[in-house]
Amino acid sequence: MKLLRMRDLNLEDTLALSFEGTFDPDIELEPALEPFLQALEEYAGEWMPNIAKGKRRRNYSRAAVWKALEERRAEWGSVIGLHRPTGPAVSLTLDLGLIHSPCALRVDLDVQPLTFFTDEERCRRLVELVRAWATHYPVSYASASSEADLQLADYPTFGRDDETFYQNGFDKVYEVFWLNVFGPEVVKTVGRERMLSTPAHRVEELPNGSVLLVTWPTAADFTREEARQAQARALVHLRPELDFHTVLRTLHERNATLAPVEPRFHPDVAPLLSRLVDTVAISKRQRRIAELNAYQPPEPDEWLPANAALPSDVPDTQAALEHYSLLAEYLVALLHTEVPSVFEQTPESLTDVDYQFWHDRFPEIFERHNVDARAVPAVGAYLGQVLVRRLGGQWIPRKKLEEVQVRVGQRVWLPFLRAYKYMRTRQSLLDCSLSQLYREAERHRG
Numbered sequence: 001m002k003l004l005r006m007r008d009l010n011l012e013d014t015l016a017l018s019f020e021g022t023f024d025p026d027i028e029l030e031p032a033l034e035p036f037l038q039a040l041e042e043y044a045g046e047w048m049p050n051i052a053k054g055k056r057r058r059n060y061s062r063a064a065v066w067k068a069l070e071e072r073r074a075e076w077g078s079v080i081g082l083h084r085p086t087g088p089a090v091s092l093t094l095d096l097g098l099i100h101s102p103c104a105l106r107v108d109l110d111v112q113p114l115t116f117f118t119d120e121e122r123c124r125r126l127v128e129l130v131r132a133w134a135t136h137y138p139v140s141y142a143s144a145s146s147e148a149d150l151q152l153a154d155y156p157t158f159g160r161d162d163e164t165f166y167q168n169g170f171d172k173v174y175e176v177f178w179l180n181v182f183g184p185e186v187v188k189t190v191g192r193e194r195m196l197s198t199p200a201h202r203v204e205e206l207p208n209g210s211v212l213l214v215t216w217p218t219a220a221d222f223t224r225e226e227a228r229q230a231q232a233r234a235l236v237h238l239r240p241e242l243d244f245h246t247v248l249r250t251l252h253e254r255n256a257t258l259a260p261v262e263p264r265f266h267p268d269v270a271p272l273l274s275r276l277v278d279t280v281a282i283s284k285r286q287r288r289i290a291e292l293n294a295y296q297p298p299e300p301d302e303w304l305p306a307n308a309a310l311p312s313d314v315p316d317t318q319a320a321l322e323h324y325s326l327l328a329e330y331l332v333a334l335l336h337t338e339v340p341s342v343f344e345q346t347p348e349s350l351t352d353v354d355y356q357f358w359h360d361r362f363p364e365i366f367e368r369h370n371v372d373a374r375a376v377p378a379v380g381a382y383l384g385q386v387l388v389r390r391l392g393g394q395w396i397p398r399k400k401l402e403e404v405q406v407r408v409g410q411r412v413w414l415p416f417l418r419a420y421k422y423m424r425t426r427q428s429l430l431d432c433s434l435s436q437l438y439r440e441a442e443r444h445r446g
Contacts (some may be wrong), residue, residue: 021137
């Protein structure tokens with residue numbers, strides 16, 4: 001089974017928890033991590049990880065965790081993953097900084113889908129988990145919220161440059177999310193009395209002086225008007241210099257950014273555009289769908305009426321066809337690792353090729369003379385081969401590659417000319433996609 005990957009976090013919103021605690025370097029590692037694992041096992045419930053991953057995967061157990069930490073042990077510390085491949089999918093990274101004093105315990109947890117936390121009892125158990133961790137591993141700040149909302153808030157830098165962030169960290173209240181743990185220094189900055197009087201669903205002082213704050217009973221309902229108002233009230237209470245209506249308006253703007261947009265892509269390139277959407281961060285996904293809904297690729301003009309076709313001018317037709325087949329094989333050799341479907345020479349493989357070239361920014365990262373001399377002929381020949389194999393096309397060889405045609409029905413198509421236009425820029429990979437030309441040829445083959 002596949003583990004939750006970075007790309008998967010762009011497809012659907014997750015509950016994202018970030019926790020950076022510390023522990024005594026004089027305590028042996030296993031007893032030091034006992035409270036961490038005990039709380040995880042007690043409160044995770046249905047999302048409990050069932051795989052521990054160091055250099056290899058093992059079914060979750062305490063012994064598997066110790067083995068994974070040992071496998072990944074380095075001079076500075078150790079980092080392992082705890083996962084759950086089946087729904088709800090879980091990725092938990094445990095990063096131990098063992099050269100620090102006190103030692104650092106960093107946790108990044110993603111549970112997908114976020115809608116799993118519509119249930120109030122599940123949310124309560126997650127809060128208890130964080131409370132237990134924060135009680136045993138003092139933090140300066142910890143948070144749990146929608147990953148999309150965290151991104152829109154520019155977490156964790158909050159608009160600061162990296163140098164300032166690394167220097168100052170969470171030195172004051174920048175934002176309030178669904179769940180927050182404010183460390184003693186931040187509590188002192190705000191004022192303990194003010195912090196504890198925050199209007200919120202739950203406010204609790206922890207034994208080490210930290211304060212746990214939960215704005216709303218459930219994490220998944222963060223865009224509800226009542227939840228956003230609660231979030232705004234809490235932030236303005238902790239930062240009186242802010243204006244409630246301004247803060248609330250910002251939260252409403254986030255809601256608008258995240259509001260679902262139905263894909264209505266141009267049908268010829270819809271499979272390709274859908275994959276482009278999957279590459280952007282979850283917070284930008286709906287905006288990207290709206291942009292691509294408005295995108296209309298230019299109609300292919302690399303064709304002639306069949307009665308205007310240029311006649312073949314090569315002395316050996318069979319040799320020319322073998323040459324085109326060899327050129328197409330160059331593309332297979334180039335892409336077969338990343339695009340296994342390239343062997344099949346299908347419409348779907350054309351979409352896969354389109355996406356891979358776009359993803360790799362191929363026309364922009366390789367020298368132009370190499371692109372024109374090697375990639376363009378290979379792409380043109382491959383496109384032509386698909387037209388021949390899947391649409392019953394017929395090659396009309398020419399000495400000049402840009403004049404080579406494939407007859408399909410009452411049109412002849414110029415695959416090498418299309419490939420030349422295709423390989424100009426990253427944008428031209430979309431404007432002159434192989435997928436679109438194939439669909440256009442398919443419509444006119446009758």
